[in-house]
Amino acid sequence: MTRLSAYLATAAAIALVGGTWFATKGNNDGGDRFAQCRSSQIAGGADTIGGPFELVNSKGETVTDKDVITEPSIVYFGYTFCPDVCPMDVSRNADAVDVLAERGHSVTPVFISVDPKRDTPEAVGDFAFNLHEKMIGLTGSPEQVKAASRAYKTYYKANEGDDDYYLVDHSTFSYLVLPEVGFVEFFRREDTAEQMADKTACFIDKM
Numbered sequence: 001m002t003r004l005s006a007y008l009a010t011a012a013a014i015a016l017v018g019g020t021w022f023a024t025k026g027n028n029d030g031g032d033r034f035a036q037c038r039s040s041q042i043a044g045g046a047d048t049i050g051g052p053f054e055l056v057n058s059k060g061e062t063v064t065d066k067d068v069i070t071e072p073s074i075v076y077f078g079y080t081f082c083p084d085v086c087p088m089d090v091s092r093n094a095d096a097v098d099v100l101a102e103r104g105h106s107v108t109p110v111f112i113s114v115d116p117k118r119d120t121p122e123a124v125g126d127f128a129f130n131l132h133e134k135m136i137g138l139t140g141s142p143e144q145v146k147a148a149s150r151a152y153k154t155y156y157k158a159n160e161g162d163d164d165y166y167l168v169d170h171s172t173f174s175y176l177v178l179p180e181v182g183f184v185e186f187f188r189r190e191d192t193a194e195q196m197a198d199k200t201a202c203f204i205d206k207m
Contacts (some may be wrong), residue, residue, distance in 0.1 A: 034184055037202035050175065050183030053148040055112065055140040058125025068136055072204055073108045074187075074196070075175040077154045079115035079168050080127040085189075087131075093174055094132035095193035096200065103197065105204050110177075112148060113139040114156035115168050152183070176200055178207060 032038070053065045074093045078086035093109045100107045111128045113119035119127075119139045128137030139145070149156060156170035174196070176185040184203055187196050 033206055034203055037199060037206060038185060039199065040186065046183055046185075049151075049153055049186075050177060051151045053144070053151055055138040055144050055148060056121050058121050058128070058137050060121045063138070068110060068138070069108075069177050069179050071106055071108055071179060072200065072207075073110050073177045073179075074200070075110040075112065075152070075177055077112045077114050077149060077152065077156065077170060078172075079113050079170070080119050080123050081115065081165065082168070085172060089172055089174065089189060090131050090135075092191075092193050093196070094135065096196035097132060097134065099193055099197035100200060103201060105201055107200060107204075109135040111135055111137050112145070113137070114145060114149060114154070114170050115158065116140055116142050116145045117158070117160075118164075176203060178203065181207070 051065070055063060055068075057063050057068075074096065076086075076090055076093055078090065080086075090109070090111055097107045097109050109128075109132050111124060111131075113124050116139050121137075121139055124137030124139045126137075128135035140148070152175060154171045154173070156168055158166060158168045160166045172189050174187040174191075175183055176187070176199070177183050185199060187199070191199075
């Protein structure tokens with residue numbers, strides 16, 4: 001997936017959800033305990049993003065969001081055959097987790113495949129572990145993956161053909177999810193590991 005394709009996929013994702021995400025600065029909602037941490041406002045509220053899911057982990061076990069999100073987590077939807085975008089984004093997420101660990105915050109990076117046809121439990125497990133020892137790799141049936149993607153308002157489309165090395169267009173946001181709270185913030189590709197760590201730490205401190 002080329003960088004241009006990634007940007008196009010991101011734009012398509014935003015259009016697909018009908019402008020669910022509207023970026024703005026300085027959310028001063030007094031009823032929101034995380035208001036000082038947010039750099040974006042979610043139309044309809046943050047609770048319109050995320051929610052329950054059922055997927056398969058690297059051991060082939062069916063797990064739910066309750067099993068996976070046991071501490072603050074940074075969630076990314078991608079695929080293991082991705083030639084450039086996914087490895088860079090997921091590596092950046094792993095770096096953010098390490099920065100947070102240095103600051104005394106434990107955060108789990110989560111990788112959810114949007115290519116269930118090729119991404120077996122073993123494949124996502126190896127991919128995740130090679131990028132960070134704490135990273136959880138998840139896949140599932142096409143129906144399970146589609147349901148998780150819909151919950152997080154992500155976009156993906158496999159460009160399948162005769163070639164086994166087909167690419168998958170997909171959105172490239174990363175999601176900060178807190179246990180017992182759910183989705184609270186998203187990160188764009190241009191956010192650095194340090195910026196992600198700063199923002200994540202703010203949310204954790206207000207849990």
